[in-house]
Structure formats: structure tokens, C-alpha cells
Amino acid sequence: MKHFLLALQFLTIIPVRVRDDVSDEDMRQGISYFVMVGLIQGIILLTVLNISEKIFHPELSIFIAIVASILLNGGFHLDGLADTFDAIAAKSTGDNEFDINKRLSVMKDSFTGAIGVTAIVSVITMKYLLLKNISHFIPFIYYSSLLLMPVISKFAMVSSMFCGKPARKEGLGQLFLGKITLKEMFYSVFALTLIYAVLYIAFKQYMPVNQYVFYGLSTLIVYFLSILWVFFCNKRFGGLTGDTLGAVSEISEIIFLFLVVIWSRLYI
Numbered sequence: 001m002k003h004f005l006l007a008l009q010f011l012t013i014i015p016v017r018v019r020d021d022v023s024d025e026d027m028r029q030g031i032s033y034f035v036m037v038g039l040i041q042g043i044i045l046l047t048v049l050n051i052s053e054k055i056f057h058p059e060l061s062i063f064i065a066i067v068a069s070i071l072l073n074g075g076f077h078l079d080g081l082a083d084t085f086d087a088i089a090a091k092s093t094g095d096n097e098f099d100i101n102k103r104l105s106v107m108k109d110s111f112t113g114a115i116g117v118t119a120i121v122s123v124i125t126m127k128y129l130l131l132k133n134i135s136h137f138i139p140f141i142y143y144s145s146l147l148l149m150p151v152i153s154k155f156a157m158v159s160s161m162f163c164g165k166p167a168r169k170e171g172l173g174q175l176f177l178g179k180i181t182l183k184e185m186f187y188s189v190f191a192l193t194l195i196y197a198v199l200y201i202a203f204k205q206y207m208p209v210n211q212y213v214f215y216g217l218s219t220l221i222v223y224f225l226s227i228l229w230v231f232f233c234n235k236r237f238g239g240l241t242g243d244t245l246g247a248v249s250e251i252s253e254i255i256f257l258f259l260v261v262i263w264s265r266l267y268i
Helices: 002-011 024-053 058-072 076-088 096-108 114-134 139-163 182-202 211-237 242-267
Strands: none
Touching (some): 002 024, 096 211, 139 211, 139 242
């Protein structure tokens, strides 16, 4: 329970406190519960959406749910997204080592540049438009997409941490990067599979017959895209940072929603 609470405390603004002493090892073991924390976030978002739909227009309700998702993690991941894209946009000099240090410095700077702001606006807009598109599909697809969106993003974070290495010797990402093992990865895959199984058993009558195929394919696609993100960050930054983990969380949610739209258009 201690490790689960640490994961909940780290990823959300939900007011939980761990009274015992917390070590770096405790934080590392909390990674095993990232996917389950994503499920809690998804349940909260569904609750916010359902309440909003009783009061407001469906399109406004979608926006309220997106705002709730941002507030739920304190804008932590969007901040990482902005810092990462500001760093990516830094001009290259041709000296690889110098350029990496320059990008890391830009990423560490608290100032958010034009590219970072554009990235935030683009991600929020895409989430809104994608969820609005998905809302025209059958209700199960719509509600399950919102539920699974933060679940998939946490899986992408764990996958990136498992495959990646730290770009810095200090910083928030140093708590996790290069330190997780097959055990944490296995627990994440198991939790994700369990969530899919519960959805299938509980809502089989509302679920398209091939939906379980989509779950498997989307998980594999997000995993391999996480690996590509690790390769990209290794080249641009010399490894991963806490900011790049926030970025992959946001990007993976967009990718997942795009996959939902494509799959639904083709097979439902």
C-alpha cells in the first residue's frame, strides 16, 4: 500500500500522505502502480464527464473533462511537454556534446518559449477534437477511451523508463531512469491486461466483438512508439529526463486517441 500511495502522490494532486520514511527504492517500487494510478485518474475523468453532461452541452463537458485531467496532475506533464519541445527547437551548432548540454539547459529553464506554448495548445486542442470525434461512436468506445487514456499514458511512461537511461546525474527523472527492472515492467503489463479483462467481462454486451484485438494492438503500438521516443531522446538529449517522461505521457494519449478513431472508422 505504501508504494501505491507514493505513486498516487507523485502522479496526482490527490492529497495522500505517506507517514513512513521514504527511500529512493520505495519510489522505484512505486512504478509498479503507475498503471493503476492511471486507472484511478480515468475513473475520476469519467465521473467528471458524467456529472458535466447532466448540466452542460456534451462538447463543453469534453472540455471540462480535459481541464480536469490537467488539474488532476497539476499540469505536471504539460509542463514537461513544453520544456521538451522548447529544447528540441534549440538550434544546433554541429557540436553534438555542446548541443546536448544546450538543450538540457533550455529544458531546465523555467521560462516557457513560443514552441512550448504551441505544443501545449496543440495537445489540448487535439485531445478535445479527438474526444469530440470519438463521442459520435457507440457509448462504450467513447467512455472507455476516456477511462483508458491516462492508463495508456502511464504504461508509456513505464515503458520509456524501462528502455531509457538518464540524461542527467541529478533531477526528478534520476529517481526512476535506469533503475527499473523486469519486475516493474511485468506488473505494469499485468495491471493493463487485468484492466482490459475486467472491461471485457463487465461490458461484453456493449463492446464491439473485435475490441480486445484493438486493446492488444494499441498496447503494442504505444510500447514501440515509447522505444522510438527513447531513441530520439538519446540522440537529442543524451537520454531521458523528467520532462521527456511528461512529454511521452501527453504524446501517448494523443496517439491512443488517434488509434481509437482509426480503428473505429475501419472496423466498427
